[in-house]
Amino acid sequence: MSKRLTVLLLGSGGREHALAWKMAQSPLVEKVHVLPGNPGMATQDGRIVCVSGDIGKIAQELKPDLIVIGPEKPMADGVVDRLEAARFTVLGASRAAAQLESSKIFSKEFMQAEDIPTARAVTCNGYAAARAALKTWDVENKGVVIKADGLAAGKGVVVTKDRAEAEQTLHDFMVDAGHPVKAERVLLEETLHGREVSAFALCDGMRFLPFGYICDHKRVFDGNRGPNTGGMGAFSSQDWPSPAARAFISENIFAATLRGMNKRGTPFKGVLFAGLMVDGDDVNVIEFNVRLGDPETQALLPLIESDLVPLFLAAAKGDLSNCSAPHIADETTVHVVMTSAGYPSQNMKLGETIILNPITNDNTQVFFAGIAAKDGSFVNSGGRVLGVTARGATLETARKQAYARIDNISFKGAHWRRDIGGQ
Numbered sequence: 001m002s003k004r005l006t007v008l009l010l011g012s013g014g015r016e017h018a019l020a021w022k023m024a025q026s027p028l029v030e031k032v033h034v035l036p037g038n039p040g041m042a043t044q045d046g047r048i049v050c051v052s053g054d055i056g057k058i059a060q061e062l063k064p065d066l067i068v069i070g071p072e073k074p075m076a077d078g079v080v081d082r083l084e085a086a087r088f089t090v091l092g093a094s095r096a097a098a099q100l101e102s103s104k105i106f107s108k109e110f111m112q113a114e115d116i117p118t119a120r121a122v123t124c125n126g127y128a129a130a131r132a133a134l135k136t137w138d139v140e141n142k143g144v145v146i147k148a149d150g151l152a153a154g155k156g157v158v159v160t161k162d163r164a165e166a167e168q169t170l171h172d173f174m175v176d177a178g179h180p181v182k183a184e185r186v187l188l189e190e191t192l193h194g195r196e197v198s199a200f201a202l203c204d205g206m207r208f209l210p211f212g213y214i215c216d217h218k219r220v221f222d223g224n225r226g227p228n229t230g231g232m233g234a235f236s237s238q239d240w241p242s243p244a245a246r247a248f249i250s251e252n253i254f255a256a257t258l259r260g261m262n263k264r265g266t267p268f269k270g271v272l273f274a275g276l277m278v279d280g281d282d283v284n285v286i287e288f289n290v291r292l293g294d295p296e297t298q299a300l301l302p303l304i305e306s307d308l309v310p311l312f313l314a315a316a317k318g319d320l321s322n323c324s325a326p327h328i329a330d331e332t333t334v335h336v337v338m339t340s341a342g343y344p345s346q347n348m349k350l351g352e353t354i355i356l357n358p359i360t361n362d363n364t365q366v367f368f369a370g371i372a373a374k375d376g377s378f379v380n381s382g383g384r385v386l387g388v389t390a391r392g393a394t395l396e397t398a399r400k401q402a403y404a405r406i407d408n409i410s411f412k413g414a415h416w417r418r419d420i421g422g423q
């Protein structure tokens, strides 16, 4: 047998745990090194190893056969460009291609130019221009969503309820020095209505393979109440959108994006994530991301039965022409996230010991995120602490199992939604 592969994965959250878990199952793989990873990942599988340090140096030491980039920030900072210049094989978007996520304005102008369906919007340079545009905006009939340009860790978008909130948001983003979001440029956008879904495609620069559909729950409390979060849970969506809608999405969103990025001389390689609003047959792109979703990945990968490593390698090398889309089981997954008390505010209660009661004969998988090791146990060290994925024949069976597993995990102040997968 030829030498088995060394994989290096960048990131530390639940998405990266799921990626490491899945890639470590590949018979082609010797080890998955995760930089920096989290201490929970390595406890479950000896083939997963956490490493620390500078990615350039670590790559030179390990000489990985494949590097996979989890989060968007390093891609927007050019990590893929640097690693490819050093001749590594990398799955991820170049700095130029990452603008699809890192600049809402680039992304909107790109969609407009390529005729990719999206909400109508105007770009405003500076506070005076934004206020003037809002004055003439038909807020009552079209609604208004305000989007700060640039990466804002999910805080740069406000779907406003009225003109007063829109005015306040412009002031927050563009004037208030103490506000966490700062923007020179904003988009004003019409409010879309319908049901949201996250669609994924694995791309090699020219071609893509559809990678599945997942719904996530963004609000912190049951019934979609409270502030937006990174995601409180997710479930697989097997029978929706319809086959016709999926064909439309493939041609008019994924293929159109790849064509448009090629035309600009900045081909898109990696995972393209289209956040979609679907209303009957009407599909619009809310936003593009240049990576897998978190927590969508934790609901997606446990359903994929194919080995992903050959697909990731082929995409990273720029040639998916001999590959077919991964086989997705005809079952359902539900993923429930446990968070620290206070999340998503900055005022969280951290450092609590996490108790994981062992259970047997179980169809679930725990993916760790914001945890640290302390005195031989784990403590919570971030907002999203861990999540449980259950797989079942139906949404209901998967939900039951996920919540049964959650009942066996505890830490002081733990919060989770009780209605994940309930739609």
Ligand code: AMP
Binding pocket: 119, 145, 154, 156, 157, 159, 189, 190, 191, 192, 193, 196, 218, 275, 286, 287
């Ligand atoms: P984003 O940071 O772009 O993912 O936006 C966060 C959330 O805001 C999305 O998941 C949607 O729920 C919502 N959103 C963004 N743009 C729109 C829009 N034009 N209409 C309705 N909801 C939107």
Ligand code: GLY
Binding pocket: 216, 230, 231, 289, 292, 293, 294, 295, 296
């Ligand atoms: N769950 C949404 C995201 O990963 O951006």
